[in-house]
Amino acid sequence: MSTASRPQPRSEVTRGHLLDAALAEFAASGFEAASTRAIAARAGVHQPQINYHFASKDELWRAAVDHLFARLDATLAPAELLSGRERLERTIRLFVRFAADHPELNRIMMHEATSASERLDWLVDHHVRERFHTMASMFVTTAHADVDPLVLYYTFVGAASLLSANAPEGRRLTGREPTAATVVDAHANLLIAMMLTPPPGDLP
Amino acid sequence: MSTASRPQPRSEVTRGHLLDAALAEFAASGFEAASTRAIAARAGVHQPQINYHFASKDELWRAAVDHLFARLDATLAPAELLSGRERLERTIRLFVRFAADHPELNRIMMHEATSASERLDWLVDHHVRERFHTMASMFVTTAHADVDPLVLYYTFVGAASLLSANAPEGRRLTGREPTAATVVDAHANLLIAMMLTPPPGDLP
DNA sequence: CAGAACTTTTATCGTCTGATAAAATTCTTG
DNA sequence: CAAGAATTTTATCAGACGATAAAAGTTCTG
Numbered sequence: 001m002s003t004a005s006r007p008q009p010r011s012e013v014t015r016g017h018l019l020d021a022a023l024a025e026f027a028a029s030g031f032e033a034a035s036t037r038a039i040a041a042r043a044g045v046h047q048p049q050i051n052y053h054f055a056s057k058d059e060l061w062r063a064a065v066d067h068l069f070a071r072l073d074a075t076l077a078p079a080e081l082l083s084g085r086e087r088l089e090r091t092i093r094l095f096v097r098f099a100a101d102h103p104e105l106n107r108i109m110m111h112e113a114t115s116a117s118e119r120l121d122w123l124v125d126h127h128v129r130e131r132f133h134t135m136a137s138m139f140v141t142t143a144h145a146d147v148d149p150l151v152l153y154y155t156f157v158g159a160a161s162l163l164s165a166n167a168p169e170g171r172r173l174t175g176r177e178p179t180a181a182t183v184v185d186a187h188a189n190l191l192i193a194m195m196l197t198p199p200p201g202d203l204p
Numbered sequence: 205m206s207t208a209s210r211p212q213p214r215s216e217v218t219r220g221h222l223l224d225a226a227l228a229e230f231a232a233s234g235f236e237a238a239s240t241r242a243i244a245a246r247a248g249v250h251q252p253q254i255n256y257h258f259a260s261k262d263e264l265w266r267a268a269v270d271h272l273f274a275r276l277d278a279t280l281a282p283a284e285l286l287s288g289r290e291r292l293e294r295t296i297r298l299f300v301r302f303a304a305d306h307p308e309l310n311r312i313m314m315h316e317a318t319s320a321s322e323r324l325d326w327l328v329d330h331h332v333r334e335r336f337h338t339m340a341s342m343f344v345t346t347a348h349a350d351v352d353p354l355v356l357y358y359t360f361v362g363a364a365s366l367l368s369a370n371a372p373e374g375r376r377l378t379g380r381e382p383t384a385a386t387v388v389d390a391h392a393n394l395l396i397a398m399m400l401t402p403p404p405g406d407l408p
Numbered sequence: 409c410a411g412a413a414c415t416t417t418t419a420t421c422g423t424c425t426g427a428t429a430a431a432a433t434t435c436t437t438g
Numbered sequence: 439c440a441a442g443a444a445t446t447t448t449a450t451c452a453g454a455c456g457a458t459a460a461a462a463g464t465t466c467t468g
Binding site for chain 4: 006007008011014
């Protein structure tokens with residue numbers, strides 16, 4: 001009687017298009033200002049498709065963010081095989097490159113982190129807290145034993161993120177391309193020098 | 205016949221309330237997502253007052269941003285009497301303190317800098333370009349002669365801004381207050397050490 | 409204190425938003 | 439190839455948006 005029929009392949013296709021489009025729109029405009037119609041148009045599908053494939057705009061946002069953080073984790077994985085200064089240097093280089101290749105990540109983080117919300121709580125609990133402890137302990141044990149981990153983490157993430165997250169500003173400002181390979185390499189080199197050089201004098 | 209009558213004092217009062225409320229809302233939500241009704245409610249006035257005192261939501265935004273950058277300029281002015289490392293150190297300390305006291309500035313910059321727009325063009329032309337050249341030349345002449353100014357500028361601004369701009373995230377993450385005086389001082393000290401220490405080896 | 413100028417308040421406009429229901433289509437499978 | 443499930447399309451809802459017009463209220467000035 002009941003013929004089975006599981007989810008069809010085309011479902012995964014439009015789901016994927018919607019995730020990519022959602023990342024682009026949420027990164028450019030922020031959650032509230034990004035409209036489901038603009039996301040659907042960018043994905044090349046009709047607007048109600050969003051509510052067919054995702055329960056709500058919020059769930060689309062979470063799925064898109066999960067998707068992007070999964071890529072970040074995959075990118076950083078090779079560095080976890082190393083230790084000490086080697087690991088830190090490799091992590092910085094991979095992170096800076098990822099930020100340039102996927103500016104959506106830090107743009108979405110910045111849009112959300114400017115005011116308290118359920119989305120921010122979800123972000124911190126699911127994708128930030130563990131990363132914070134890992135990164136902070138790397139800095140503390142490698143070169144900055146006496147610096148507040150909270151300060152270290154945001155100083156590094158800010159220093160590593162803004163160039164690519166604010167790339168449209170940098171383009172308008174200089175006419176150059178902030179995500180160009182030569183710029184990214186210079187950026188990573190500067191960050192490595194900064195984060196691996198201990199402060200001149202220790203506390204008295 | 206025509207009795208004169210200039211703008212009344214109460215006009216300046218509500219204008220000021222609207223500017224403060226606009227900064228808070230634009231910083232928390234971004235331009236599009238911040239509603240004129242929310243701004244008016246925060247200012248304690250009715251929504252059409254916005255269009256009485258400002259030609260449009262855009263003009264309110266520009267007036268609020270001008271207001272805030274004027275405060276930044278006034279804050280940084282004392283450092284301009286100095287030169288060399290002293291000037292750089294003083295500028296960093298004043299900038300970090302200002303960012304903590306007025307997180308709206310870097311939040312608004314981050315909301316706008318993530319996608320090209322007329323507002324971003326206006327921001328760069330009116331408030332960023334000159335600052336970029338001043339700051340970059342300070343870094344280049346003081347400790348980083350061989351580093352790309354574009355990289356230097358965004359690395360510093362990012363390192364100096366994110367801790368306060370993303371304070372809601374930092375609070376959720378650590379339960380601490382990222383704008384506390386002790387944290388701000390530690391942050392400024394770290395930035396000064398980083399920006400005033402030349403990279404270990406020069407280019408071959 | 410009267411009248412004109414300034415400011416605030418109320419009511420309302422057309423447009424866009426996220427979401428839903430139902431019809432139409434496409435795909436899968438027996 | 440026919441039946442049924444999965445997906446897409448069309449049409450539409452109630453609510454929020456920025457802005458405007460007109461009425462009401464307030465302040466200043468002669």
